[in-house]
Amino acid sequence: MALPPAKSHLLLFSLFSLLFIIHAKIDIDPSDLKAFLTFQKQLGFNGQLHPLTAHPCNTDGVFCERRLSSNESYALRITRIIFKSKKLNGVLSPAIGRLSELKELSLSDNQLVSQIPAHIVDCRKLEVLDLGNNHFSGEVPSELSSLIRLRVLDISSNKFSGNLNFLKYFPNLESLSVADNLFTGRIPASIRSFRNLQRFNFSGNHFHEIPGPLMKRFGHSASDIPRRYILAENSAPTTSEGTSAYAPKSSRNHSNHSGAQASPAPAPTAHHEHKEKRRKLGGWILGFLAGAFAGSISGLIFSLLFKLAVAVLKGGGKSTGPAIYSPLIAKAEDLAFLEKEDGVSSLEMIGKGGCGKVYKAELPGSNKLVAIKKVKQPPKDAVELSEEDSKILNKKMRQIRSEINTVGQTRHRNLLPLLAHVSRPDCHYLVYEYMKNGSLQDVLNQVQAGVRELDWLARHKITVGVAAGLEYLHMHHTPRIIHRDLKPGNILLDDDMEARIADFGLAKAMPEPYTHVSTSNVPGTMGYIAPEYHQTLKFTDKCDIYNFGVVLGILVMGKIPSDAFFQETEELSLVKWMRNVMTSANPTRAIDEKLLGNGYEEQMLLVLKIACFCTLDDPKERPNSKDIRCMLSQIKH
Missing domain, CATH: 1.10.510.10 (Transferase(Phosphotransferase) domain 1)
Incomplete structure (x- = not known):
């Protein structure tokens, strides 16, 4: 029985209203209080402008949420700190690492100095780290990549130096900016594995080479990539060292530097104009012919690759090795045991569903536990199968191809990621993270x-x-x-x-x-x-x-x-x-x-x-x- 629109809207309104009734007065966790007071003091707050408070949750820019403490009672924990444009001139205290429930730390547009303390990696639930437009210096802690929940990382417009080796594994990162610092070296190839990355900026640094290969992270040429992916250096000519010959524009301070301009050249003669037009026309014709030829070759190559991909999905021919979708599996050799005829015969079966059986396995050479789903593939000469059995097997194969296409490209903290896919002539193996608590x-x-x-x-x-x-x-x-x-x-x-x-x-x-x-x-x-x-x-x-x-x-x-x-x-x-x-x-x-x-x-x-x-x-x-x-x-x- 469907509700009329008026009643359904009233129901929705009542749901939201009840949300604000369920609450209770709770004190802040003592460890958070002590850590925050130390953190706040070392940031350089002026006592008159922003007095230290005994209850941080009442401080402008500080947000708290209820959490269950170790003694089975509830306490307020600090989850977000947003102190933007506060004229802070202190340092980022190591006490920040004791705020274990912190999800966001935004301190941009201040005058903070010194380095990022290594203790920040203890904020395991951190999702947003914005330290842009300050005076931080030194190297970024290499363990920063252990903050795998980070969605936003902005350390632009500072004086950080060293290399970018801290950019190792950020599966949830959506926005990254290290612009306008003193970084050197090369941009690490691991950036290509950040599947959720939507925008990034590396401009205004001193890298050894223009990171053009990053434009192929999705298998396209640079001209096919949305403008937000293009690096600032790509639009400027490069010097012998590989850095931009023009001073890059700051991501936050958009200051322009103009120099002396050359005087205009005299107007060309009619003869020169005619010659120039003929040269341009010839260039257009040559470009059109070259483009048509390149397009035909590209179409032929694409057609061949497409047919090859279809053949692989259908299971034809021999195994082509595992397709690895996650850096959690270090190398293809870790899955070599699945290439054997009895690859899962000795493994513990932990589940069985419509698409096949599921086994638990420990990867060789490590303590990583994975779940492996085995899906049988119908044989090419399935003459002995009844029509009904053949339909069932073909349906399973459609399902498994759908799962590979969908899960292999999808990443979210509340979705089970596909780590790898191993194709064999008689079956498919899908490798997932092992979930200890089951379903x-x-x-x-x-x-x-x-x-x-x-x-x-x-x-x-x-x-x-x-x-x-x-x-x-x-x-x-x-x-x-x-x-x-x-x-x-x-x-x-x-x-x-x-x-x-x-x-x-x-x-x-x-x-x-x-x-x-x-x-x-x-x-x-x-x-x-x-x-x-x-x-x-x-x-x-x-x-x-x-x-x-x-x-x-x-x-x-x-x-x-x-x-x-x-x-x-x-x-x-x-x-x-x-x-x-x-x-x-x-x-x-x-x-x-x-x-x-x-x-x-x-x-x-x-x-x-x-x-x-x-x-x-x-x-x-x-x-x-x-x-x-x-x-x-x-x-x-």
């Missing part, structure tokens, strides 16, 4: 059996992680991706119980102009499929939202759609039963009994309301993934 379905089964606990704080963290992953697939990846089979079995949990969306075997990429994809095979799992799919056979991102609404209901109610409990109800459906209970006089009876009595009932009812909103019959009334992520993130404990 959400495994954990829920253990909770149901009474051998494990999953409290509300952990469940809420999982909902936020899944919502963030969906938001990336639906709104930030190009082309957009719809998962089509989101369920607890396809949500894995890492060592920190952070959710990772997995199993893109059914995922499909949608080009930007399209809003849906059509399919001849039923995708997804019964109990999770949106009702409109059965009528239209068109799967949209709002179908993923419906799936996620069911997952939200499962996390709060502790029951899956196939649970025998729903077979004994009038509704015979998780979604319909959830709606009826939420509109009844006692909605708390929908909450898992194991979660009652901990004081979080209001939060859990709020999540159930969001679940009802996600599973509305009319897909147009469902919120998008960004709205859901915002609503869930604003629920504070």
